[in-house]
Amino acid sequence: MPSISEKGRQMPASPIRKLVPYAEAAKKRGIHVIHLNIGQPDIKTPKVALDAVRNHKIEVLAYSMTEGSETYREKIAAYYEKKDIHVTAKDIIVTTGGSEALSFAIGTIMDAEDEIIIPEPFYANYNGFATAAGVKVVPIASSIDTNFALPPIAEFEKLITPQTKAILICNPGNPTGYLYSKEEIEQLATLVKKHDLFLIADEVYREFTYEGRQHYSILQVNGLEEHAIVVDSVSKRYSMCGARIGCIVSKNREVIQTALKFAQARLSPPTFAQIASEAALETPQDYFDDVIEEYVSRRNVLISELQQLEGVKVAVPQGAFYCVVELPVADADDFAQWLLEKFELDGSTVMVAPAAGFYATPGLGKNQIRIAYVLKKEQLVKAVHILGRALKEYNTK
Amino acid sequence: MPSISEKGRQMPASPIRKLVPYAEAAKKRGIHVIHLNIGQPDIKTPKVALDAVRNHKIEVLAYSMTEGSETYREKIAAYYEKKDIHVTAKDIIVTTGGSEALSFAIGTIMDAEDEIIIPEPFYANYNGFATAAGVKVVPIASSIDTNFALPPIAEFEKLITPQTKAILICNPGNPTGYLYSKEEIEQLATLVKKHDLFLIADEVYREFTYEGRQHYSILQVNGLEEHAIVVDSVSKRYSMCGARIGCIVSKNREVIQTALKFAQARLSPPTFAQIASEAALETPQDYFDDVIEEYVSRRNVLISELQQLEGVKVAVPQGAFYCVVELPVADADDFAQWLLEKFELDGSTVMVAPAAGFYATPGLGKNQIRIAYVLKKEQLVKAVHILGRALKEYNTK
Secondary structure, three states: OOOOOHHHHHOOOOOOHHHHHHHHHHHHOOOEEEEOOOOOOOOOOOHHHHHHHHOOOOOOOOOOOOOOOHHHHHHHHHHHHHOOOOOOHHHEEEEOHHHHHHHHHHHHHOOOOOEEEEEEOOOOHHHHHHHHOOOEEEEEEOOHHHOOOOOOHHHHHHHOOOOEEEEEEEOOOOOOOOOOOHHHHHHHHHHHHHHOOEEEEEOOOOOOEOOOOOOOOHHHOOOOOOOEEEEEEOOOOOOOOOOOOEEEEOOOHHHHHHHHHHHHHOOOOOHHHHHHHHHHOOOOHHHHHHHHHHHHHHHHHHHHHHHOOOOOEEOOOOEOOEEEEEOOOOOHHHHHHHHHHOOOEOOEEEEOEEHHHHOOOOOOOOOEEEEEOOOOHHHHHHHHHHHHHHHHHHHHO | OOOOOHHHHHOOOOOOHHHHHHHHHHHHOOOEEEEOOOOOOOOOOOHHHHHHHHOOOOOOOOOOOOOOOHHHHHHHHHHHHHOOOOOOHHHEEEEOHHHHHHHHHHHHHOOOOOEEEEEEOOOOHHHHHHHHOOOEEEEEEOOHHHOOOOOOHHHHHHHOOOOEEEEEEEOOOOOOOOOOOHHHHHHHHHHHHHHOOEEEEEOOOOOOEOOOOOOOOHHHOOOOOOOEEEEEEOOOOOOOOOOOOEEEEOOOHHHHHHHHHHHHHOOOOOHHHHHHHHHHOOOOHHHHHHHHHHHHHHHHHHHHHHHOOOOOEEOOOOEOOEEEEEOOOOOHHHHHHHHHHOOOEOOEEEEOEEHHHHOOOOOOOOOEEEEEOOOOHHHHHHHHHHHHHHHHHHHHO
16 A cells, blocks of 8 residues: 655644544534634625625636736735735735645645745644745744733844744734734744844734724735735635635736746646635625624633633733633643543534644643634623533533 | 745746737737636626625635535535545645645655656646745656647656656646546556555546546546546636535545645635535536537637648647647747737737746747637637738748
8 A cells, every 4th residue: 555645744734633523423412512623614605795696697717817817916016005015916816725835835835845844833734834845943942821812032143043934923823812013023023134034924803903003914014015925815805715816916027927936836726716716805894893802702701601601711812703721721632632531511612723823832832722613692792601601510520 | 145945946937927028018008908817707607606796794714624614515515426536525625726626645655855746738836836845857858749648658657757656637638628538537547556656637628528438436436446546626616616625535545544634734725615625516507518519619719710720730638728839930928029029910910828938947948838728719710810820920030
């Protein structure tokens, strides 16, 4: 029997997936499982986007342009302009989700054995893309005690080697909910210029910032043009995760021209999804106002409920729709499984994502979980109530 | 300025793309360009597929399952069953186009520096996926004089090294139009079993076989279960290249479980396109009968017209909708550019794909072009007429 690749063996399985069979089994026992573990919003997709697909006039569903249709890329550039980000259609390649944008970015700037520094905890799939490319993730720990703010620049400098090619941030952060300040972004900009590195920012949660905070993009930093690569996606912005449309954006011509070669190999991004995504740009502002208001009130409810639980520490999120929570347990993995296997309160339990899967350093985050607040407030209140009772029972068992 | 990756430098640009600016310029001069260069069929997409998307009831465009929806995979398995290919839903992962299926296959079984043997000429993007993975393509030449039949097995054996992990075929072939016989497939099966290799078959043109010839899949070979990986796509079958839906199929559990980890990193295939693709499986048989009849008559017209041109040699295609043509020129690249820049006949010219881009061995195929017969017969006749006049003028200039 022929053997699979070493890389295939090293590819991380989804940190959430191993709990799925336990959730399925609980459901089969008739237990209602409240999912705090996934980032799939319950928010409706803008009607304008769904209607555009309903009204399509396609007779031959042909390849689109490799880099995405000209009109769509021009409209994306106009969207960025409104965010005070000055790019043109030629700085943009439309991708199959933010996932593909990240994969193109890594392939474009990194070879096997190269290193990328990422503040942890970080979006678990960064590990997958790095492993697929044979690239080494060098984590730098951020702490729940500072809400997962940027680690000191001096700590980054200790980790830079001749193999370091880039620093990758997620802003606002999944799973941390942390929004980097303008000053933090400028510190990173100075650092990557000093060491001639790329700075990749996953800005898919750009719209989700709270309490009047402004998102500051790496594309807004003067003088960073040749270093900055943004990974973007329509998935969360318009609650259309199933579209699989994103883009890679850079003013660095060589980066875009090289990424285009990776894009050519896969021919084109999906056509129906581009129709939906182009139309989504017409979404009225009140859609976002309503969505943000909803997330803010969900966040407020969730955080205040969690803060009432004994021994629980919460990082207050300033953006995105996740928060990392430290629990009074030794092993959140075991607790998460126990919640699904052994616990119920009036026929319900909760499924959480153990945070260890968001850290690259073994041992870190073992007592933390990630909660996605993409459910209605009543559900969140109920879920935290269940969590509180479960913690008591778990810790006295 | 930070530098891009070595891999990024090595990524091949599309062999056709460099001619695009010349085609654009010709069009700006008012010249009608007949495109023989691209595999985008003009055949209408089945109405049942387009209607399914028009009638979607989606309110939240959510992630689908990573491996594709259960119902869709079960229907794909039923489709294969009708082709006498016995697989189940769990042997299938739905991918974003055949492109992603190939990329998963390579990542799953090959590490950087591993080798894959591919009969040349081959689909140019195989080079792209191999380069992106740091994998070495080892070409084995097939010849226009045998219609690009399988090279002798002894020639394969000479190329096998400890780094060889797989043999990749495209059946029926792009760009060759060659359909491997059952005997040829069985020879390959014996070879990969003997050397413990994988056999990857790109079977996206499965339906397109002519003159009553039967396609024989590598999944039909008894005893090849652990070695066979099929790459498939809806793009050509239903003339829906823009959907970007394909699948990877293998009875080897370790292969599918490993490919699933690559799939998890990119979350899910596009939802609208899956709706279209699932509905496309209901396409009535007479759609295919009509399409095949149309391609056969296009092929017949094209071949007979080409055979009348002096000094032109044609490989008669038995499947797919491409053929490779040897021209009485020293450099088909130069000729293709000259056609767009310098030639016109009554206001028209043709764009062809120089075949050198489909060979990995430098120098091979320099006097060959690939023609895609995805245009109406009158256009094909006109195109060959133009080609004939152009060859005369080019060779006396």
